[in-house]
Structures are given as structure tokens and as C-alpha cells.
Amino acid sequence: MQLRGTGVGVGVAIGSVIRMADPLPEPPDRVSELAPDVESERATSALTATAADLAARGLTAGGTAKDVLEAQALMAADPSLGTEVENRVQAGATAERAVFDAFVGYRDMLAGMGGYLAERAADLDDISQRVRAHLAGVPAPGVPSPGHPFVLVARDLSPADTATLDLDQVSAVVTVDGGPTSHTAILAREKSIVAIVGVAGASSLLDGDSVIVDAGADTVTVGPTPDELAAAEHRIAERAAIATAPIEPGRLADGTAVPLLANLGSADGAAAAVRLGAEGVGLFRTEFLFLDAERAPGIDEQRAEYVRLLEAFPGRKVVVRVLDAGADKPLSFVNDDAEPNPALGLRGIRALRAAEPVLRDQLTALAQAEAETEAELQVMAPMIATVEETRYFTELAHELGIRVAGVMIETPAAALIADRVLGVAEFASIGTNDLTQYTMAADRLLGSVAALQDPWHPAVLRLIGEVGAAGATSGKPVGVCGEAAADPLLAVVLVGLGVTSLSMSPSAIADVRASLRGYDLADAARIARAALAAEGATEARQAARAAAEAR
Structure with missing residues (x-):
């Protein structure tokens, strides 16, 4: 029997299933037998301990996981949630019930708002579980430890669970929920975990079931x-050889160069990215400097971090995205208005224009950092939708000392007028996560529409092709820095659509490099045409595989 989902990368694993325990049940709704002050102290201690535990897990995990877990720690310590818990305790509730009701209230309110707020809703469920487990004096529901390697099967994994998986024990992860851009998928790719998400039939798997998890084929056997076991073992050996192969620049079989770059969230990951073969940086997210701050960091503070990054890549291209505030990263000093649909509101370049001093300081700091180092700095603006926005950003960037200014293509509008956008900008980088979200009208953080959040969809591929064609006509580079670039076969399709560089989680570089070496430019174009001719994402992936094999 085979179950299907969405593979993360192309890894293969063999093992026996261990299911993740079900979450704690809803606590009884009864009047506490303890004094309110006693219950209040219990609740406060549990919230504080949970916040500290999440922060500690973040320090251990590092990378993207650190940012996610630190955000969860801040949620656990949120004063407004603490007040909600306190009010319920004073009204006679137990600490357990007060925590449950307070978190459910916030979760339901945020879940209905989509985007970043929907993501926070899922995180609130996990934090509530951890706080109530602390109150009960039991381990928080989480990854089991059977004492031997296993395939973990779960409804979904919280960021805290994914970030701290013991890779000596967990050989693969299979989840019922989630999509290719969920936290589970992103963190699994970063940690090189074999994973398949969105496997609807995984709920039927039982402890001890023998399975093959083939992320490249999107199947759980x-x-x-x-014979199937022997084939899987052969694939595992092939991937081990790829991982240890000499590091060379990305290119096709005919020698066409395709630089393979790293997506980074802070300078801390620079050394590891170089070690894994990154030829530069295709997306440096600067939000880590701004998140959780009450004010924007000053020029000197920013410059020091940018210098630290650029010094790790002397003579190499480093593409920095200016602050992408709004939607999943709301910042009060940029925009403190409550928006019913923040993913369609004042975010990206729109938010920065409304708070131009923040943008000016960031561009100034970046220009100063470039002057102190030998990296080839390029700076891009997020969420561009119009030529006018493109002109505003590039002119301001040049005024403040940035030599190369470009834009992210994340909206269908920008993709459809890419020829005019590239008439102004010096390069474009396609953010496939948001481009897919806006093309398919499917919130990329909402599990109920995860199946639509697939960059293989021909509508998304067609938009990417528009940008690739505009780049070829204008002679300007077009990169991809979304999660799509980390899919080895989709990477070939992207090159066939005119993309000239690919940026991804560093752990994906070896697989993508090996995949590109198997095809020349004519092959890539042919495989891309096959995907474009399909009716949907699943069919496009299948058509591309068939075309790739028909040589």
C-alpha cells in the first residue's frame, strides 16, 4: 500500500512507525478548590517556565528554528494573555482551565484573520499544551523516545518539536497536515530530515508498521x-554519495552556469552555508534585527550585523532583502493599525514607504557595510506590485549609496509586468512562497488549503516563465529564493523557465547541484514545457518526471 503527500527534498528512509501521542484533553470546567491567589501563582509559574523552556530550546536549535522558538517564548510571556488567565482565575477557574480558555479565545480570534495570525493560532495551541503539561507535572505531548530509530508519524509537529528532533533516532517524519511551506516542511528541509507532509492516509498507520518514506516520490510505502526495500537502500546509498561529492559551482550538463545560493536569516549561518557549497547568498532576511524590538535599530547597530554577513562572502554575491514588515511580521514602529487581512494590507514596500525613515536607515547601513567589505552587495525590496513602487525603491537605494537595487516578484501583478519592472530594476528575485499564495488565493499558513499551496501548479509556473522571459529580453538576472528552489526536479524546471540562479536552504544545495548536472538547457526547457502543459500541480510534477526520464 502506498500513501501520498508532499515530499520535502528527495530523501529516502526505511523504518518502523512510532505515532506521536495525542494532545492533552480539555481540562474540566469546574470551580477551583484552591484560593484564587494560589491558582494565580500556579498559572504564572507555568507560563514563565514554559517561556524559559522554549527560549532554551531555541538557543539549542539555532538557525531558523531559533527565531521560531523565541517568538513562541514571547507568546507564552505575552502580558495580555497573562491578564486573560488572571481574570479567569480570579473568577474561580482552575489554572488549567484558565490557561485553556484564554489561549482558545486568542486562537479562535487570530485563526479567522489568516496569514501571520493563523500561524500564531497554531502556535498558541502548542504553547497551551506545554503550559498545562507543566501544571500537571507531566511531560508535554511531544516526540516519543522509544530508544531506537523510528519513523515519526504525527498529525503535525510544532516548531518546538521539529527544531529539537534527535536525528540519531528519528529517521523520517510523516505528517497528516501541513504543506510545502509549513513550519514543519521548512524546518525539516533546514535540518535535512526526510519528511512527507500532508499525507491524509497517515492517520491509519500503526505503531510498528514497516514503511519506506520516499520524499522524492512523495510516497509512504x-x-x-x-524488491522495494532493495531499491530504497540503493537510493539511500546514492544520496550518501551525493552528500560527500566534491563541491563545485552549480551548472547544467552543457556547462550553463546556475549559481546555487543560500537563504539565510542571520549571519550565524554563513559559515555552514559556505561549507555546504553556497556560492553566495540569494536571500538574506533582515527581520531578525527588527522583530521583538520596540523601536527600529540604529544605523550603527545594523551596519555591524551586515558587515558580519558580508565578510563571510568576499568577492561573492550577497542579496539582502530590506525589512519585510507586515502580514506575518507585524511591527508597531512600522504599522500599528489592526488589519482584517494583513497579508493583503500594508506589508513589504508599502509598509516601508509609510515609515520611510526606517527604510532610509537600513539602506544607509547596508551601503556603509558594503564599503567596508569585499562582497558584491545587492539589495531588493519585498512585495513589489507596480512599476512606480519599483522606481521609488531603486531611486532611493541609489541615492543612499546602494549600487545594485532590485525587487522581489511575489505578486501576480509584478510577474505579469515583469518586462516593465525590469526596465527599472537591475535584477529580480522570485519569492515562490508568496507568489503561490497570491496566485492560488490560498493562505500559505492555513492547513485547510495546503494542497493549493504548491509551486508546481502550472499557473504559478506560467508566471515564473513570464519573469524569466522578461529577464532574458532585458539581459537582467532572475533568481528564485522561495522554497521551490530546493526541490531538485523543480529546480530544473525553473532553469527551463529562464531563471538564472537558485537560492535555498543550504542543506538542499547538494541535491539540487546533482540534479542540475543531469540535464542540459534544452532538456530543462523541454521538461518545463511538459510541466506547463499539465492541468494541476500533481499532474505537472508527474509530467516533469516523465519528461526527465524520457531521454
């Missing part, structure tokens, strides 16, 4: 035959 239950009760595999000897």
Missing part, C-alpha cells in the same frame, strides 16, 4: 516488499 507500507509493508514494502524485498
